[in-house]
Amino acid sequence: MKILCLLGSPRINGNSSTMAHKFCDILKEKGAEIKYVELNKLNYRGCQACDACKKSYAHCVLKDDLAETLETAKESDVIVLASPIYFGEVTAQLKGFIDRTYSYIVPDYQEKIGKESISRLKPNTRFVMIISQKSGEEILAIDDIYPKYKTLFEMFLGIKEMLLIRGCNLVNEADAINNKELMKQIQLAAMEFIV
Numbered sequence: 001m002k003i004l005c006l007l008g009s010p011r012i013n014g015n016s017s018t019m020a021h022k023f024c025d026i027l028k029e030k031g032a033e034i035k036y037v038e039l040n041k042l043n044y045r046g047c048q049a050c051d052a053c054k055k056s057y058a059h060c061v062l063k064d065d066l067a068e069t070l071e072t073a074k075e076s077d078v079i080v081l082a083s084p085i086y087f088g089e090v091t092a093q094l095k096g097f098i099d100r101t102y103s104y105i106v107p108d109y110q111e112k113i114g115k116e117s118i119s120r121l122k123p124n125t126r127f128v129m130i131i132s133q134k135s136g137e138e139i140l141a142i143d144d145i146y147p148k149y150k151t152l153f154e155m156f157l158g159i160k161e162m163l164l165i166r167g168c169n170l171v172n173e174a175d176a177i178n179n180k181e182l183m184k185q186i187q188l189a190a191m192e193f194i195v
């Protein structure tokens, strides 16, 4: 089983990264092959709305550091999206990747939606969203990005399963690793995750 883990925080030893590693380490013990990508180290642009992926090509035509990762995602069984919440969203680094997944949607998708698959991802690709945030359990509506992305990924990328792992009250880089309850919760979620 191939797992692509996208790290969206600029803090490479920060909370979302720690949480993602904790989750993926267990999956690795279960035999999964993990590829980590530190998005902040790559140079890439957001989607240019050129529609080349709908007209002439079955992939994104931008030739930048994200090109390889976009191809790796197509061959992956599980894609882990790890990010802190920044102003009620994932970081710009992860949002840049998400916008480029527009290239996974087939041409004429508006006519095909709801009738046939419109995604270029593998049919049973699963997503795991790992979120770290400063706000507490009483999650502010603006920070609750999971339902929105779940709906969009189901609708346009054909995702049937998307797991959420959320860490609250995380401010300093080591807060997640020092939160034994959170680490246990992630361990259990990973053990229950079928590889």
Ligand SMILES: Cc1cc2nc3c(=O)[nH]c(=O)nc-3n(C[C@H](O)[C@H](O)[C@H](O)COP(=O)(O)O)c2cc1C
Binding pocket: 009, 010, 011, 013, 014, 015, 016, 017, 083, 084, 085, 086, 087, 088, 089, 132, 133, 134, 135, 136, 143, 170, 171, 172, 173
């Ligand atoms: C620019 C910026 C914006 C932020 N916006 C939010 C926010 O809207 N809601 C929130 O709960 N935390 C917010 N935070 C706090 C981070 O989400 C939180 O500290 C997180 O645990 C950091 O994760 P990391 O260690 O993986 O980078 C923000 C932090 C920064 C730097």
